[in-house]
Amino acid sequence: MNAGNESRAAAALARDIKELCGKASFPLRIMEVCGTHTMAIHAAGLKSFFPPNLQLVSGPGCPVCVTEKNFIDQAVLIAKEYDACLVTFGDLVRVPGSFGSLATFRSEGGRVRVVYSPMDAMGIASELSPRPTVFLGIGFETTVPTIAATIKTAMTMGIDNFFVLSAFKTIHPPLKILAAKKDLNGFLLPGHVSAIIGSDCYHYLVDDFGKPGVVAGFEPLDILLAIQDILRMAVFSTPQIINDYKRVVRGNGNAAALAMTGEVFEACDASWRGLGVIRGSGLTLKGPYSMFDANTHLPVDTPPAQDDPRCRCAAVLTGSTPDTCGLFGKECIPDDPVGPCMVSSEGTCAAYYKYGER
Amino acid sequence: MCLAVPMKLIEITGEGTGKVDSGGVRTDVVLSMVPQAGLGDYLIIHAGFGIEVLDEEEAHIRLDLFRELAEAYRAQDEL
Amino acid sequence: MSGRLIRDLILPRLDRGYLGSLPDSVVLSGLGDSIAYTTDSYVVSPIFFPGGNIGSLAVHGTCNDLACSAARPVFLSLGLILEEGFPMDQLETILHSIAEAADSAGVEIVTGDTKVVPKGSADKIFINTSGIGKIESPVRPSPGRISVGDRIIVSGSVGNHGMAVMLSRAEFSFDFELKSDSASVWPVVERLLELGPGLKFLRDPTRGGLAATLNEIASLTGYGIAIDESAIPLDKSVVAASEILGIDPLQAANEGKIVAVVEMGMDQVALDLMEGCWQARGAAVIGGVTREHPSRVVLTTRVGGSRVVAEPSGELLPRIC
Numbered sequence: 001m002n003a004g005n006e007s008r009a010a011a012a013l014a015r016d017i018k019e020l021c022g023k024a025s026f027p028l029r030i031m032e033v034c035g036t037h038t039m040a041i042h043a044a045g046l047k048s049f050f051p052p053n054l055q056l057v058s059g060p061g062c063p064v065c066v067t068e069k070n071f072i073d074q075a076v077l078i079a080k081e082y083d084a085c086l087v088t089f090g091d092l093v094r095v096p097g098s099f100g101s102l103a104t105f106r107s108e109g110g111r112v113r114v115v116y117s118p119m120d121a122m123g124i125a126s127e128l129s130p131r132p133t134v135f136l137g138i139g140f141e142t143t144v145p146t147i148a149a150t151i152k153t154a155m156t157m158g159i160d161n162f163f164v165l166s167a168f169k170t171i172h173p174p175l176k177i178l179a180a181k182k183d184l185n186g187f188l189l190p191g192h193v194s195a196i197i198g199s200d201c202y203h204y205l206v207d208d209f210g211k212p213g214v215v216a217g218f219e220p221l222d223i224l225l226a227i228q229d230i231l232r233m234a235v236f237s238t239p240q241i242i243n244d245y246k247r248v249v250r251g252n253g254n255a256a257a258l259a260m261t262g263e264v265f266e267a268c269d270a271s272w273r274g275l276g277v278i279r280g281s282g283l284t285l286k287g288p289y290s291m292f293d294a295n296t297h298l299p300v301d302t303p304p305a306q307d308d309p310r311c312r313c314a315a316v317l318t319g320s321t322p323d324t325c326g327l328f329g330k331e332c333i334p335d336d337p338v339g340p341c342m343v344s345s346e347g348t349c350a351a352y353y354k355y356g357e358r
Numbered sequence: 359m360c361l362a363v364p365m366k367l368i369e370i371t372g373e374g375t376g377k378v379d380s381g382g383v384r385t386d387v388v389l390s391m392v393p394q395a396g397l398g399d400y401l402i403i404h405a406g407f408g409i410e411v412l413d414e415e416e417a418h419i420r421l422d423l424f425r426e427l428a429e430a431y432r433a434q435d436e437l
Numbered sequence: 438m439s440g441r442l443i444r445d446l447i448l449p450r451l452d453r454g455y456l457g458s459l460p461d462s463v464v465l466s467g468l469g470d471s472i473a474y475t476t477d478s479y480v481v482s483p484i485f486f487p488g489g490n491i492g493s494l495a496v497h498g499t500c501n502d503l504a505c506s507a508a509r510p511v512f513l514s515l516g517l518i519l520e521e522g523f524p525m526d527q528l529e530t531i532l533h534s535i536a537e538a539a540d541s542a543g544v545e546i547v548t549g550d551t552k553v554v555p556k557g558s559a560d561k562i563f564i565n566t567s568g569i570g571k572i573e574s575p576v577r578p579s580p581g582r583i584s585v586g587d588r589i590i591v592s593g594s595v596g597n598h599g600m601a602v603m604l605s606r607a608e609f610s611f612d613f614e615l616k617s618d619s620a621s622v623w624p625v626v627e628r629l630l631e632l633g634p635g636l637k638f639l640r641d642p643t644r645g646g647l648a649a650t651l652n653e654i655a656s657l658t659g660y661g662i663a664i665d666e667s668a669i670p671l672d673k674s675v676v677a678a679s680e681i682l683g684i685d686p687l688q689a690a691n692e693g694k695i696v697a698v699v700e701m702g703m704d705q706v707a708l709d710l711m712e713g714c715w716q717a718r719g720a721a722v723i724g725g726v727t728r729e730h731p732s733r734v735v736l737t738t739r740v741g742g743s744r745v746v747a748e749p750s751g752e753l754l755p756r757i758c
Binding site: 045334 | 606608609610667681682683685736737738739740741742743744745747748750751752754755756757758
């Protein structure tokens with residue numbers, strides 16, 4: 001599609017969005033559940049199209065934002081105690097733990113390697129054998145099956161120095177908590193998580209909470225179209241779940257991926273930064289695959305993390321704007337973050353700071 | 359939570375693995391979650407894995423919708 | 438960290454007049470002809486990357502700092518610090534690249550030094566190059582000459598070096614043709630100097646990429662910078678890699694490009710001057726200097742939205758989210 005047509009289509013959708021917002025007698029707040037949507041919205045400058053009574057707030061779908069500080073602490077302690085190599089996605093490298101980030105640990109001589117794929121971690125484990133290699137497992141339902149497949153491969157190949165430290169999370173438990181909030185009018189639902197879990201599973205948003213949700217892709221026009229659909233349903237009180245990413249998302253998701261996940265992982269309670277412990281919202285290795293669990297096989301004594309009491313990541317994650325936090329832009333900046341909302345490049349605070357809403 | 363991009367499947371390289379390409383950047387990916395994938399298909403690639411096959415018909419429907427919106431906007435603009 | 442080090446420790450002790458403005462390269466006076474002088478240390482990893490290595494980078498980088506002061510690079514010094522046990526065949530390859538780069542840039546390495554340090558005291562090889570260049574034109578590019586309405590030109594596609602290096606990391610398994618753009622930009626600068634006083638400012642967008650340089654211009658001048666995403670030249674591999682890895686190509690380093698600020702109305706002349714220069718293949722006008730949004734860089738996106746281009750912070754990292 002050429003640039004001219006793209007801008008015209010965007011302008012058309014923006015005009016519809018303005019019209020719909022104009023019909024509402026109340027401010028409209030849509031939650032972007034997925035961190036990748038937050039990033040895409042900022043990169044395309046979509047907020048410049050929105051009228052003042054439309055607010056998009058970042059939700060809990062940012063694996064770095066919701067990872068507890070002591071996950072980093074535990075990883076570093078494991079690396080020190082067992083002379084292990086930590087392998088991670090890039091997203092986690094600058095997240096602050098209680099004693100510095102993985103980047104800090106690396107600059108002090110710690111072994112930290114960044115990978116694009118969990119399968120790359122297997123290559124590192126083989127290379128460093130017999131040194132324990134610990135993959136830091138962050139992510140939601142999109143990423144979990146890829147680690148499940150990697151673990152199965154590790155088992156088949158008999159790689160015994162490969163471990164996973166799980167901080168994996170699932171999206172429905174926190175979504176159910178957030179849907180109850182009165183001041184959210186609708187949800188921009190994750191595109192690729194839904195490719196795995198399907199678009200049919202979100203009906204509780206409508207049935208139990210009367211809120212609309214639209215599964216959206218990541219191109220700027222996909223997102224504008226989805227927002228227009230959410231607004232129409234919010235303004236006219238006709239909540240539904242709509243799949244606006246049909247070219248990738250099927251109603252019942254990806255059966256092979258779900259089966260892979262189900263074979264290797266089982267649900268457990270998990271602690272979410274800003275939301276506390278949510279029952280059944282985490283994933284842990286099960287059955288024969290628990291031999292890869294770093295938590296049990298490389299135990300360390302991790303002191304509970306001390307969060308800065310002034311940090312308001314909790315409120316920001318559930319919809320408040322960054323300027324309501326006294327640390328924002330002052331003690332907490334991208335180069336020197338306090339909480340993960342500022343560290344993650346798509347976290348609400350980092351995006352606000354970098355892209356201008358100070 | 360889900361950075362993934364469409365890449366074209368250009369070669370089957372083994373049991374459950376294939377090579378994909380986008381813009382001249384190629385990588386080996388795992389195909390175990392997309393058993394229905396065929397050469398020439400566009401796969402959604404996340405962290406070195408295919409997580410879905412792009413439905414080209416739906417992709418065209420979506421592009422047509424955007425083109426219509428653009429045409430309608432241009433027509434209105436010219437009034 | 439080095440920012441604070443420079444501001445709080447180094448400048449207070451050492452600045453006697455030249456150092457305080459923190460120039461990448463400095464024009465020295467009182468020595469007859471105007472001479473520009475610069476130094477840079479190269480501690481990059483990996484030391485070998487597609488399209489070059491630490492050696493060629495050390496030549497090009499220092500030549501380019503001189504070029505951005507409108508000085509023809511003439512002489513280089515070469516300081517090598519080698520970790521004990523550094524493979525001789527790798528050193529040979531690097532020296533060969535240094536020679537090739539220097540010859541094609543028209544510079545001579547006239548003095549140097551080599552030290553070997555114990556294993557662990559250096560990461561394989563560190564290189565320092567200092568360069569001397571000859572000012573041949575009365576044009577003195579500087580941020581103080583920039584005015585509202587000036588146009589911003591980039592000499593070719595951006596992000597090639599940073600993305601090529603990222604894709605080539607051993608932990609990733611990508612196949613690609615993209616190469617670093619590492620090259621001397623003097624041939625481009627030489628042509629742009631024909632704009633005379635119409636050439637306001639030059640900078641090579643190395644670490645931090647185009648985003649860092651545009652932010653530098655905005656903060657040095659206090660003016661706003663407005664750029665058009667559709668006008669920024671990008672190699673299709675860079676676009677693909679940036680989507681796959683989740684990295685902003687505007688933040689990826691360039692080692693063979695310049696950003697030039699030219700007088701309003703002279704942008705087409707500038708492009709015509711660069712025509713036929715292979716180092717400026719794909720040169721484009723990407724935006725201009727504005728009175729709006731002072732000290733900020735604002736991008737009009739492909740779909741017509743607008744957003745601030747932030748100052749990059751920290752290393753480039755791939756994302757899954």
